[in-house]
Amino acid sequence: MVFKKYFIPRFIQYITVLLIGITMVFIIPRLLPSDPVEHQLNRMTAQGQYLDPAAVEEMRETLQELYGLKGGLFQQYLIYWKRLCTGNLGPSFTQFPTPVIELIKTSLPWTVGLLLVSLMLSWLIGTILGGIKVSFPNSLLTRFMEVFAMGMRPIPYYIMALVLLIVLAFVFPVFPMAGGYSMGAEIGFNFKFLLDLLRHAFLPILSMVMLEIGGWFLQMRNVASNIVEEDYVVYAEASGLPRRKVILHYIMRNALIPQITGLALNLGFIFGGALITEIVFSYPGIGNLLYSAILAGDYNLIMGINIFSIVGVSTAMLVIDLIYPLLDPRVRYQ
Amino acid sequence: MPILEVKELKAYYITEKYGRLYRVKAVDGVSFQVNKDEIYGIAGESGCGKSTLLKAVSGLLKPPLQVLEGEVIYNFGDDVLNILSLKDDKQRRQVRGARISHIPQGSMSVLNPVRRIKKAFQDLIRAHLGSMERSRFEEMVKKHLDALGLDWSIMQAFPHQLSGGMRQRLTIALATILKPDIIFADEPTTALDVVVQRGVVQLIKKIKKEQQNTLIMVTHDLAIHANLCDRLAIMYAGKIVEEADVDVIFNQPQHPYTLMLLKSLPKLGDKSIRVSAPGAPPSLIHTPSGCRFHPRCPEATAHCRRENPELLELEKGHRVACFLKGGC
Numbered sequence: 001m002v003f004k005k006y007f008i009p010r011f012i013q014y015i016t017v018l019l020i021g022i023t024m025v026f027i028i029p030r031l032l033p034s035d036p037v038e039h040q041l042n043r044m045t046a047q048g049q050y051l052d053p054a055a056v057e058e059m060r061e062t063l064q065e066l067y068g069l070k071g072g073l074f075q076q077y078l079i080y081w082k083r084l085c086t087g088n089l090g091p092s093f094t095q096f097p098t099p100v101i102e103l104i105k106t107s108l109p110w111t112v113g114l115l116l117v118s119l120m121l122s123w124l125i126g127t128i129l130g131g132i133k134v135s136f137p138n139s140l141l142t143r144f145m146e147v148f149a150m151g152m153r154p155i156p157y158y159i160m161a162l163v164l165l166i167v168l169a170f171v172f173p174v175f176p177m178a179g180g181y182s183m184g185a186e187i188g189f190n191f192k193f194l195l196d197l198l199r200h201a202f203l204p205i206l207s208m209v210m211l212e213i214g215g216w217f218l219q220m221r222n223v224a225s226n227i228v229e230e231d232y233v234v235y236a237e238a239s240g241l242p243r244r245k246v247i248l249h250y251i252m253r254n255a256l257i258p259q260i261t262g263l264a265l266n267l268g269f270i271f272g273g274a275l276i277t278e279i280v281f282s283y284p285g286i287g288n289l290l291y292s293a294i295l296a297g298d299y300n301l302i303m304g305i306n307i308f309s310i311v312g313v314s315t316a317m318l319v320i321d322l323i324y325p326l327l328d329p330r331v332r333y334q
Numbered sequence: 335m336p337i338l339e340v341k342e343l344k345a346y347y348i349t350e351k352y353g354r355l356y357r358v359k360a361v362d363g364v365s366f367q368v369n370k371d372e373i374y375g376i377a378g379e380s381g382c383g384k385s386t387l388l389k390a391v392s393g394l395l396k397p398p399l400q401v402l403e404g405e406v407i408y409n410f411g412d413d414v415l416n417i418l419s420l421k422d423d424k425q426r427r428q429v430r431g432a433r434i435s436h437i438p439q440g441s442m443s444v445l446n447p448v449r450r451i452k453k454a455f456q457d458l459i460r461a462h463l464g465s466m467e468r469s470r471f472e473e474m475v476k477k478h479l480d481a482l483g484l485d486w487s488i489m490q491a492f493p494h495q496l497s498g499g500m501r502q503r504l505t506i507a508l509a510t511i512l513k514p515d516i517i518f519a520d521e522p523t524t525a526l527d528v529v530v531q532r533g534v535v536q537l538i539k540k541i542k543k544e545q546q547n548t549l550i551m552v553t554h555d556l557a558i559h560a561n562l563c564d565r566l567a568i569m570y571a572g573k574i575v576e577e578a579d580v581d582v583i584f585n586q587p588q589h590p591y592t593l594m595l596l597k598s599l600p601k602l603g604d605k606s607i608r609v610s611a612p613g614a615p616p617s618l619i620h621t622p623s624g625c626r627f628h629p630r631c632p633e634a635t636a637h638c639r640r641e642n643p644e645l646l647e648l649e650k651g652h653r654v655a656c657f658l659k660g661g662c
């Protein structure tokens with residue numbers, strides 16, 4: 001009962017955010033001065049073919065229907081939702097007539113795999129090291145980590161990614177230069193392919209982990225070093241609790257709360273893709289797809305990716321809201 | 335043989351900023367003895383080093399707090415312990431909580447906000463008695479809570495669900511469940527309203543009577559001291575300036591600072607305007623030369639500005655640090 005009271009308003013909020021976000025995705029392209037149907041027709045006539053005006057007119061109508069641009073704005077909006085609910089995001093313009101949903105489906109696993117692994121790795125390592133740093137401020141490992149984190153933070157990501165690529169793939173060709181797997185490799189669930197997959201994913205993951213680890217480390221360190229000063233930690237020390245207990249259940253447990261919020265938020269951002277990483281390493285993910293879609297003005301595809309991203313982030317927010325009372329009893333299901 | 339003997343204790347907070355050393359002389363040469371079964375009070379304004387003294391005496395030393403000189407010797411009857419010379423942190427932990435315990439200020443943040451109250455008891459008992467059966471643990475805690483007039487149902491609560499007075503009584507229960515020899519109470523009544531204060535003071539009195547432990551009470555509230563303590567020490571800027579039986583302090587105060595403190599207290603039926611001590615307590619980084627009280631002292635002489643008076647026994651059991659009262 002209490003849970004229902006807590007859940008329902010948040011669920012309503014979630015649905016509202018989705019509605020507004022997806023509506024924005026509908027409206028913004030329609031504010032653009034260019035008309036995709038005319039654009040497509042121009043492209044066809046520009047090839048020099050002669051087209052019968054009646055045929056052009058027929059084609060215009062078909063295209064309008066395909067693109068969901070038929071009828072008044074409100075009618076279009078209804079059709080847009082109807083299509084969305086059946087999982088139809090329309091065809092891609094550049095890779096006509098492949099449906100957008102198909103393109104996203106093939107790219108999404110690459111992105112999710114890449115980002116999930118790098119996010120979890122950097123979060124785990126950064127959080128644990130941050131906790132160690134505060135508990136044992138003089139340990140060599142964490143001192144090194146502090147210098148590393150501080151030094152890495154200001155480096156622009158694309159420069160580091162390029163340096164890694166040049167050094168580890170070009171000068172010393174340990175890892176492949178580009179792609180998600182070797183050209184001509186058989187895709188299947190076997191050891192050889194998995195190894196190939198790992199070899200290709202290694203550099204992109206390394207580049208992201210190296211940069212993100214510092215952020216998680218510093219955040220954990222800052223939060224935990226405040227918690228060390230809290231009365232309940234001092235009192236736990238004064239009660240003679242074992243050091244391990246104080247660190248795990250008093251310091252780390254409390255410092256984890258903001259850490260987990262950050263993790264969940266970042267999990268939501270995965271669906272937007274990692275634009276720069278995927279471009280630098282030519283990785284076949286959502287980011288790369290979005291990039292080419294923007295270059296080619298393929299806005300059915302842009303809209304589709306945006307919708308995924310909106311759903312991802314707002315679902316992550318909802319999940320945070322729902323698990324928060326479990327993490328922090330001061331936030332109650334009320 | 336006193337149960338606690340503190341000799342010439344110096345505990346400073348030492349920090350370095352831009353290559354300059356800052357030394358906050360929070361406890362600067364403090365000596366006192368506490369006898370078994372007595373209630374010893376330590377009074378003084380905020381920032382005079384009371385809480386630091388407690389930390390140093392219980393061996394809770396964490397940078398930037400450092401003990402430079404002095405000894406703290408506990409004599410538990412069966413065991414004599416110099417807590418500052420213990421090399422092993424584990425040994426200190428075994429003493430803390432079990433033989434010496436703390437009643438902290440009952441603010442919101444003394445109990446871990448994400449753990450149930452029961453866990454706090456479990457952590458404490460497991461740390462000192464090892465793991466025990468659930469039924470034995472529950473029986474032990476229940477008995478103790480009953481004695482303190484607390485209900486078992488609060489064990490399932492989180493700290494934020496309890497009132498300030500309830501939390502304070504809980505911390506008293508936590509501090510006394512293992513029947514420690516010495517209890518340090520650090521401002522246990524601050525931030526509570528007077529009615530709850532009375533309850534807390536009575537509770538402390540009751541437990542002390544039952545368990546026969548020694549209590550060291552630190553607060554700036556002189557009314558609490560008058561009510562509770564056997565002997566009282568007045569601290570000023572990191573030093574004890576006067577120490578005597580409570581009655582003597584209140585009836586025949588000798589040090590000018592003690593006099594000022596007492597003058598500022600309201601009395602029943604007396605409607606004259608109370609005088610507060612002029613000036614503010616000195617910075618503990620740049621302490622005044624000579625007697626630390628001289629900038630605020632109405633009777634300061636040139637001698638006071640130059641030299642620091644020692645804490646000397648004026649008559650039996652009454653020590654004062656002042657040149658005007660026979661100091662040298």
